[in-house]
Amino acid sequence: xxxxxxxxxxxxxxxxxxxxxxxxxxxxxxxxxxxxxxxxxxxxxxxxxxxxxxxxxxxxxxxxxxxxxxxxxxxxxxxxxxxxxxxxxxxxxxxxxxxxxxxxxxxxxxxxxxxxxxxxxxxxxxxxxxxxxxxxxxxxxxxxxxxxxxxxxxxxxxxxxxxxxx
Numbered sequence: 001x002x003x004x005x006x007x008x009x010x011x012x013x014x015x016x017x018x019x020x021x022x023x024x025x026x027x028x029x030x031x032x033x034x035x036x037x038x039x040x041x042x043x044x045x046x047x048x049x050x051x052x053x054x055x056x057x058x059x060x061x062x063x064x065x066x067x068x069x070x071x072x073x074x075x076x077x078x079x080x081x082x083x084x085x086x087x088x089x090x091x092x093x094x095x096x097x098x099x100x101x102x103x104x105x106x107x108x109x110x111x112x113x114x115x116x117x118x119x120x121x122x123x124x125x126x127x128x129x130x131x132x133x134x135x136x137x138x139x140x141x142x143x144x145x146x147x148x149x150x151x152x153x154x155x156x157x158x159x160x161x162x163x164x165x166x
Contacts, residue, residue, distance in 0.1 A: 008050055015046045087126040091116055094128060098150060102133065106146050109136040130160040141165075 019039045026035045095112045102110040111134040117124045131150055135142060143163040151158040 004050070011049075012043075012046055015043055019043060083126075087116060087118075090126060094154075098131065098133070098153070101149065101153060102135070102146055105149055106135075106142050108142055108146075110134065110146070111136070128154050128156060131156070131162070133161070133163045135163060135165045 019042065022039060023036065026032050091114050094114050098112040098114070099110055102108060102112070113132040114128055115130045115132070117127050117129050119125060131154065133146060133150065135146065143165055147158055147161045147163045150156070150163075151161045154161075
């Protein structure tokens with residue numbers, strides 16, 4: 001593209017030089033006005049030449065419905081894969097945060113399993129449905145406190161949080 005612009009500018013420079021030389025060579029008189037008009041039209045044609053050579057016709061037709069259908073199907077599949085991956089990453093993140101919360105607040109080690117709403121397209125897809133917690137090194141006295149802590153943290157009803165000591 002730059003090569004084309006460079007050639008166009010070079011042509012304009014040569015035509016301008018040619019017009020200047022011809023205007024000097026034309027004798028004064030009634031003919032001079034016609035010569036200047038002709039040379040001006042030549043310069044205008046040289047300036048507009050790239051615009052006249054633009055190919056404004058539409059490209060040859062492609063089987064767009066087939067391409068579009070395949071692209072849409074591929075996009076939907078990628079969306080589902082990414083959605084499932086995002087939900088899985090969210091579950092791991094919530095589990096890690098809950099383990100840290102229990103360790104800092106209750107002072108015990110815990111293992112956490114988060115269950116999520118798993119049907120794509122269903123309201124609340126990926127949200128936390130229930131939590132199961134296994135506490136390590138406790139006699140079970142912390143279970144009620146941990147249940148309330150997690151239920152409050154996740155804004156879940158307490159009956160959706162199951163805590164067992166062990």
